[in-house]
Amino acid sequence: MTRSPASPPDLGSYVRAAAGAGELVVQPRMGMAVPSEMAAGLTAVAGLAERTVGTITLDSYTRVGDHSAAVAAVRAGKPLNGFPLVGHGPRITAKVAAAAGRHTPVQVRHGSADPRAIFRTMAAAGLGTSEGGPVSYCLPYGRTPLAESVAAWREATRFLAEESRANGIRAHLESFGGCLLGQLCPPSLLVAMSVLECLFFAQNGMTSVSLSYAQQTSPQQDVEALAALRLLAEELLPPTVDRHVVLYTYMGVFPRSVAGAGLLLKRSADLAVRGGAERLIVKTETEAHRIPTVAENLTALRAAAAQARRTRRELADAPREGSGEAGEVLLEARALITAVLSLSDDVGTALLRAFHRGVLDIPYCLHPDNRGAARGTIGDDGRLRWSEVGAMPLLATVGRSGAMTSNRLSLMLRRVAEQHDREASRQAPEPVAAPVAPEPLRIGLIGGGPRGLSILERLVARCAERPPARPVEVTAVDPYCIGAGRIWRPEQSPWFLMNTPAREVTMFSGPSDGGPARPGAGPTLAEWWAVADPENADPEGYAPRVVYGRYLRFVLGLVLDARVPGLTIRPVKARALTTDRGPAGDGTGEPVHRVRLDRGDVITVDRLVLASGHPTNELDEQQREWLNFAEMHPPLRYVVGDSAAEMPLDAVPPGATVGVLGMGLTFYDVVAALTLGRGGRFLPAEGGGLRYLPSGREPRIVPASRSGIPLLTRGRNQKTAEFRYRARLFTPERMAAMRASGPLDFQSQVLPWLLAEMNIVLLGTRLRHAVGPDAEREFGEAAAAVHREEPPSPAALAVLAEGFGPAGEPLDALWRLARPFAGRRFASPAEYRQELADWLREDLADAVLGNYEGPVKAASDVLRDVRATIRSVVDFGGLTPDSHRRFLADFNPVAAVISTGPPAQRSEQFLALLAAGVLEPVGPAARFRADRDLGCFTVESGQVEDSRVRLDALVDARVPSTDLRSDRDPLIRGLLADGVIRTFVNSWAGGAFDTGGLATTDTPFHPVRADGGIERTMFVLGIPSEHTRWFTQVGSGRPGPWGAFTRDADAIAEALLAEAAPRPRSATAEPAGMLAGRAAR
Amino acid sequence: MSPTRTLTPYPLRPAAAAPEPAESRRVLLTTGSSDAHTWNLVYLQLLLEENGHSVLNLGPCVPEQLLVDTAQLTRPDLVVFSSVNGHGHLDGLRAARALRAERSTSDIPLVIGGLLGISPDGAEQRTAELLAAGFDQVHSDGTKPDVLLSYLAQLPATCTERAAA
Structure with a gap:
């Protein structure tokens, strides 16, 4: 028989073949x-x-x-x-x-x-x-x-x-x-x-x-x-x-x-x-x-x-x-069939007559063509019997046993369910027989952003190299966009830019190798962008976030299409609401995780990876007060959200005065949405820079922050992707040796080495320009040779540098870069803004010189280059509790201003908006207030005279920090309440600092349970573990040798696949004895 | 199909004498036009009858017009809509609108219960829509039968009285 080519195979033959092979x-x-x-x-x-x-x-x-x-x-x-x-x-x-x-x-x-x-x-x-x-x-x-x-x-x-x-x-x-x-x-x-x-x-x-x-x-x-x-x-x-x-x-x-x-x-x-x-x-x-x-x-x-x-x-x-x-069933069934078939040669007609006469009668059936005289009941032995047979040619096998009541009916209907619920709860876990086919290892990945994707990429790449010993099934869950997550999802304003040059961004753990792009070998963002959108791409520049979102989706597509034997990846667009533990999974012998999704279903997994990204936190007291205040004083508005993409900025009317709290990266997004997003344009200005051509629909933007300045401009990149900085003084070895002696005080023990390192680059770069590369190298070597025990002071380094040539002034403290207006008083807002413009122009000039040739930006770039070394000191309890607190409160924001700044384009736009009068920064030490007398928000700088401004709207552009205790994510809350995860409390020598971040072990980053045990069936990567680790808010890998982003993802992928090897397993939670650092205390 | 036959109530009555409540009500029991489940209907009929109410059980897959016609003919004190196939909110909306659109049935008390959606997702919105369409009460799965019985007990007047008023 010829089968139509598109049709599925024949069911009867398929079942017969299976039965022949002894398979159900x-x-x-x-x-x-x-x-x-x-x-x-x-x-x-x-x-x-x-x-x-x-x-x-x-x-x-x-x-x-x-x-x-x-x-x-x-x-x-x-x-x-x-x-x-x-x-x-x-x-x-x-x-x-x-x-x-x-x-x-x-x-x-x-x-x-x-x-x-x-x-x-x-x-x-x-x-x-x-x-x-x-x-x-x-x-x-x-x-x-x-x-x-x-x-x-x-x-x-x-x-x-x-x-x-x-x-x-x-x-x-x-x-x-x-x-x-x-x-x-x-x-x-x-x-x-x-x-x-x-x-x-x-x-x-x-x-x-x-x-x-x-x-x-x-x-x-x-x-x-x-x-x-x-x-x-x-x-x-x-x-x-x-x-x-x-x-x-x-x-x-x-x-x-x-x-x-x-x-x-x-x-x-x-x-x-x-x-x-x-x-x-x-x-x-x-x-x-x-x-x-x-x-x-x-x-x-x-x-x-x-x-x-x-x-x-x-x-x-x-x-x-x-x-x-x-037995009995056969006798009765044969009696019924014989009676029916005797009614007509045509089976259909026989069936009709049978029901009409009551020869067939379905118990409890409400259909009018059913006689409704028969009743079934459950006997004491559990067998189903007839209590009423009506006109059927049968004998009632039980006598009339009283009326059927709603209660009896309900009990009988629920009998099987309750019996099995009861038995299952009584039953000890069944001894696990050796499975005939290996049970798959089921993995739930919560969070489909870059971190989650990085793990998927490594899972596929590893499985492609070596198939897993038993099948691995990954369910990747994200409510926004699998691959890109919330922050990078492709549906958002095209005006929001990335913060890293496209050339320095990749999601592949290896470079393109001439073969097809695939996990393990694929193009960088810049390479992909140039091909994917040749008309609009600016591969040398900074990509819009939507472009990165599309790139991430491209990578996800390759991950899903990889079809590596033994590995299945299933993306699910849903929010994970809760998770609890079920009975032991067939695969691992450990209790499974049952993750309930907001669309109503539950996924059951053996391993759970948490990579949920930026938190959405409860508003703090101040924020709640502002929100209430705005609601009580319409049309006043208070806009708060951790990402500009989610803020209702369209509601800010043209011409309104809108205060912006915070001048970090979200501030730039807000400004872009309120200017470019409203039809304004930036044009080249005579004499360089940009000028702003307003659309007339902009509000008046009044930003303010502690420092009174925006983030420092990112230096023009002059380092190749393969460039790796080699420290002279702030070396990983030195820091490891120091840490070995116990928790450190960052400010007194670590920061001086870091500052010295920056000064070596600052002074050395100047020497390179004034004398030559040899002078720079010799100065660096001398500094490293002379200062082995104690970190050199900036002055001492300057003196040493003088010996090689003119090297100029050193940087005497890190915060000076980030707080240029500290202690300053300004007689008027105009004076402050003039100085701000001058300062930013100078910063731009430094940025143009570049992050290798420009002394200031080269020195600032050290903070990025040695980030891994800073992490090695700080992560998993490397600092004393008190120092850790101050590290997060003081060093962290200063480092952010210096080393996470935007591309030069954004600073030029800032100056153009300043000149156009669209942007009116208030000044340093700004205080926002809900003024009950005026019925509006106000903002005022503590260092600028007559700086008070009344606001029609206040936009909160601060990025909330990780704090599980105020996290609104129901999954995190539930895990915290259940004691499966806990916050990292840095405690030492009687002091304690609850960081609010998720406590994890070192590689492969298992959560630490409330009882101090290690939850080995779970892994945590990225922002939820911020504070246990430092600077986790990284959304991309770098080309070249693996950085922490790729290494961490690979470590989790490796650990997961190691579990896919069938082997006996120890208990789930065990005391945290051999942890790196003190995370488990 | 013949409507009179369809209206034949399911002949399921407790042998024991039913308790005689202060007020015996006449209940029209129905389900969604797409809902083939009947155990819920069989159970509710038994329950209501044991508590002294009389029940007309329309059986599975009740078209809206049949419901409206029957309600017009029989003037019940209450219409109980029970559904468990996940389409209860869709079918229920149409049933409520049909009943409420007819003058003679627009004031008959109407309640719905069961598994009304295919997932717990959006339960609040479903309830709001059903209430807006004319249901007097919306009961989620797991509601105790007492709720229905006490609602029946407190119904202020019989249908005929309402019609007269």
Whole structure:
């Protein structure tokens, strides 16, 4: 038989082949409204190592024939509970079904009493496998008269059989007769109905059928029922009709607990094997709560298949004795079938007459064509029995046992669920048998920004080099944009710039090597930008954040397309809300993490990586006061948010006076949004620099900060990507030796070495220009040789430098660079602004000289070059508590002003806006106030006379610092409350400083639990661990030798993959004895 | 299909004498036009009958027009809409609008309960929409049956009295 090339393989043959190989075929129920999601689900199911059948479950509008409602719901973006096959039409359906690949059959499951439209669309899409039945999809589930259903099914069955045959495929129908209402129907009627419907199918042209049975209340009775089903099928179905038996995992009220649900699922797989069913349709751990996710379905499929293999091994070891006897169920089922078939030669007509006369009567079925006289009940032995048989040719096996009450009904309906919940909670963890196929290591990655992506990149690169010993499945979760995260997501203002030159940015852990770009070898941002957008790219400059966002998405695309054997990565756009621990995972023997997502589902993982990036914190008292004040004084506004992209800046009206608190990087974003974003333009000015051409829609911008200056301009980059600075005095070795003696005082012990290092560069660069490179080198060597024990003072270095040539004044203190107006008084705002402009022009001139040729910027760049050494001193408790506090309060902001500044372009824009009167900085030591008398915000500089300005709006442009205690992220809060994570408290010699950052170990960065143990199933990378580590807010790797960004990601990837090697594992939490530093105290 | 047959209430009555409450109410029990589940309906019918109320159970997949027609014919004291297939909010909106659009049924008390969406996501918005469409109460999954019984008990007047007023 020639099969249409696009059609999935034949279900009957596939199941037969699996049965021949001793494998149970497992199948989910799965239906998504959106074609791409449906397709992804099918691909995932088909991708499992188990023998699976893909399922397209239809939504309930399609089921009742309301295709317009289904389409309307999809258009309106309203969620549907399945795939609206008819609404989507054959073309889309065929494309979706093709996602299962060429080797996995696909079945359409629907529940319709009139499947004609569904089968028509299926046939046109090249699909021939479905299920249902004239009774099983009519009486229990709708109000279509049975006669109409029988007629529709007769026509539809014939159509599907013939049309499929014409298409070169063999149609297959599965009877749903083994379910009926799912509960409280004694097995004999289920078996009879399955056989009768399959006879109906066969009579109407089907040559391949499956007979169903749903797991009930008694395993023994269920085995009997399955035996009866097989026997009657052999007796009654024409020998030419291909057939197999399919078992449904329990269809009634499902256990609420994950363990209980898992137990019931495993029992169904066990039953399938013992009862001789060839296929199993599973339920998931979360069945009781909602429609399961793809991941939960995959978990269920794997668990079922694994249990089936265990049972098969057990049976091989200990052959069963007579458990396959059909007994009572067979007798009853045969009596029912015989009675029905005696009513007419046409099975459809016989079924109609049977229900009319009450020869068939489904207990508790509300359909008007059902007699409603029969009742099922659960006996003391757990078996389902008839308490009322009505007109059926059966004997009631239990006497009338009193009226059915709502309470009794409810108890019976919940019996199986509660029994399994109870048993599972009592059961000790089952001894883990050696798995036949290795269970995958499931990893949850929370945060899809650059940090998360860096881990994915290394996972793929490592797996490509060496496939993991067992499968690894990563679910990457981010509510904004997987790959780019919130800060870099491609949908934001094009005016927001990166802070690092495009040439110095890469997300690949290795350079392009001539081969295709792939994890481990790919272009830098600059290289990619030049090719991706040649018209607008400025590869030598600073890319807009949107461009980096697109680059990150490009990298993600390569990561997802890599298709490395053994590694699956699934991006999920959702917010992780909570996580808790479940029972031991099959894979690792350790409690799994169950992460609940805001879209309602739960992902179950063995390892959890937290890379959630910039925090969103609770407002502090001052901020709350300002917010209340603004709300009580409309139209006054207080705008607060950690990122300008999220601020409602459009609400600031033109001409309004808007104060901006903070003059850091967010300040530049705010200014860009309020000027460029409102149609203003910067044009080249005569005599250099820029001038601003306003649009007229700008507000008046009044920025203020502690220092009264913006960030220092980034020096023009003159260092290649491969450049690595070699320190003379502030060496990693010296710092390591100092740290070995115990916690340090940064200000007195570390900073002098750092300052000396900067002075060596400052003075040395001047010597290079005045005398030559030899003088610079000799000065550096001399400085290193002379000052071995104590750090040299700036004056001492200046004296030493004088010996080599004119070297000028040293830098006497770091803060001087960042606080040029310290202690100054200005007679008027105009005077301050004049000086500010002069100072910034000078800074720009320094920047133009460059970060190698310009003495000042070369010295400033030392802070960036030795960042890793500073980290080696500070991270994991390297400073005393008191020094750590002062390091964060004093050094950190000064270092930020000096070394994290914007490109020259931004400083030039600052000057142009200053000249245009759009920007009116207030002055140093600025204080913002909510003035109750004036009913508005004001700002005033403590160092500038007459500087008070009334504000119509106040924009808070400070970037909130990591502090878990005020973090609004529910996941972080929950982990903190549960004691799984804790803040890093730097404590030493009686002092203690709670940093607010997440306490972790050194590589590979496990969280430290509240009880001091190490949470080895979790990893933390980036900003949440700020303060435990320093300067984690880095969103890109650098080309050339690996920096910390790539090294840290690789360390986590390595640790995760090491866990993918099957080996015995120790306890989850163990005392933190051998930690680097004191993070675990 | 014949509407009279469809209206046949499910003949499920407790054998024991039902408690005689102060006020016996007439309840029209229904579900969404796309909802095929019936155990919830069977249970609610038993529960309401045990508490002395009379129940007309419309069964699964109730079209809006059937609901409106039946409500016009029978003038129940309360319409209970129970749904568990995840489309309850969509079906419920249409049912409420249909009932509220008809003068004669616009004032019949109307409550909804069950699993109303396919995920917990957006439950608050769903509730707000359902209330706005005309439901008097919206009950999430897990609400105790007492809530429905006490709501019935406190209904101020029978339908006929309302019609007269």
